[in-house]
Amino acid sequence: MSTETIDRPATVTELSFERIQAFLYAEARALDDREWDDWIGFYHPDCQFWMPAWDDFDTLTEDPENEMSLIFYYDRSGIEDRVFRIKTDRSSATSLPEPRTQHNLSNIEVLERAGNTIKLRFNWITNTYRYGETDTHWGTSFYTLDVSGEKPLIADKKVVLKNDRIHHVIDVYHI
Numbered sequence: 001m002s003t004e005t006i007d008r009p010a011t012v013t014e015l016s017f018e019r020i021q022a023f024l025y026a027e028a029r030a031l032d033d034r035e036w037d038d039w040i041g042f043y044h045p046d047c048q049f050w051m052p053a054w055d056d057f058d059t060l061t062e063d064p065e066n067e068m069s070l071i072f073y074y075d076r077s078g079i080e081d082r083v084f085r086i087k088t089d090r091s092s093a094t095s096l097p098e099p100r101t102q103h104n105l106s107n108i109e110v111l112e113r114a115g116n117t118i119k120l121r122f123n124w125i126t127n128t129y130r131y132g133e134t135d136t137h138w139g140t141s142f143y144t145l146d147v148s149g150e151k152p153l154i155a156d157k158k159v160v161l162k163n164d165r166i167h168h169v170i171d172v173y174h175i
Contacts, residue, residue, distance in 0.1 A: 015118060024105055036086060040079060040083055044076065047075060048074060049071065104124065104127075118145040121142050122141055139163075159175050
């Protein structure tokens, strides 16, 4: 991953919109290129990664510890475990062969800048190709970036999958 354009922001207010975009695009590219170790490098060790489910009343679940979630990791160790399973084929959810993906991001918004954090919202569409079939997933993501270090890190990630009626297991590379 080239981090020339996203490293070393002097302050949270100096991290430009273009550098935020470059960061998000680089994360998506790491998924598309199956650069799993690079992808993990985008995450803060304490990053919670959550994709809530839609309940029977078409409302998102609000408590990942007591309600259904499509994906939930307390911190980066859960993400690291998932990547280990993808890389070593040690999961029944692993897709073999791995699907080809293309992530497209749009409507990137900076919601808040405070202290050493930036809160973002953006829409995404991911096309996935496997076994001659193409699937499309789309939704909205909410990130909190920690910009206190040498490079930004995702400190919190919430992914809202808008088309949650799917015919296979959903994984981190689908979103």
